[in-house]
Amino acid sequence: MxxxxxxxxxxxAFTRCRIIGKLEEGCSxxxxxxxxxxxxxIVSRLWRQFQTTGTVIRGFSSGHPRGTTPADDRxxxxxxxxxxxxxxxxxxxxxxxxxxxxxxxFTVARRLHGGGLFxxxxxxxxxLTPAHRRRRSL
Numbered sequence: 001m002x003x004x005x006x007x008x009x010x011x012x013a014f015t016r017c018r019i020i021g022k023l024e025e026g027c028s029x030x031x032x033x034x035x036x037x038x039x040x041x042i043v044s045r046l047w048r049q050f051q052t053t054g055t056v057i058r059g060f061s062s063g064h065p066r067g068t069t070p071a072d073d074r075x076x077x078x079x080x081x082x083x084x085x086x087x088x089x090x091x092x093x094x095x096x097x098x099x100x101x102x103x104x105x106f107t108v109a110r111r112l113h114g115g116g117l118f119x120x121x122x123x124x125x126x127x128l129t130p131a132h133r134r135r136r137s138l
Contacts, residue, residue, distance in 0.1 A: 010058065011038070011042075011046075013056070013057065015036065016046060016056040017056060018036075019032055019036060019043060019046055019047075019056075020046070020047070020050050020056055022035070023043075023047050023050075029043045029044050029047060067101065067102075067103055067104075067107050068095075068101075068103060068107060068111060072095065072099060072103070072111075073111045073114070073115070075095065075098070076091055076095055076108055076111045076112065076115070077111065077112060077115035077117060079091050079094060079095070080112055080115075080117050081117075087105075088105040088106075088108040088109045088112065088119075089105040089108075091105075091108045091112075092104060092105045092107070092108045095108065
């Protein structure tokens, strides 16, 4: 089976509402699907969901809720870029004071990792051993 999960794109709420509006106007499912360039099954499933639940809002995924918002994530990365010597614990304390929500240093480390910032710097060269230094000085 091919891995199609990564290629899946969800419709945003505005597009979902536009689709439901077209269907309520009396347009057919096939014509709405062609107009929006999506599969017939997606439109019919969306219409069925709207008729049973009365809403087109996507259900949220399971799991523990995130401790930070996207704005908090950007703030954490910005803090790290402003002061590169700050530790994750210091950023966590500063963010907790700013937002009023407790954030752990592990959460900060994950957000920095997601932002492309890492704790370790790449090594420039292999360090020379005393034997290497002796041979080099000859």
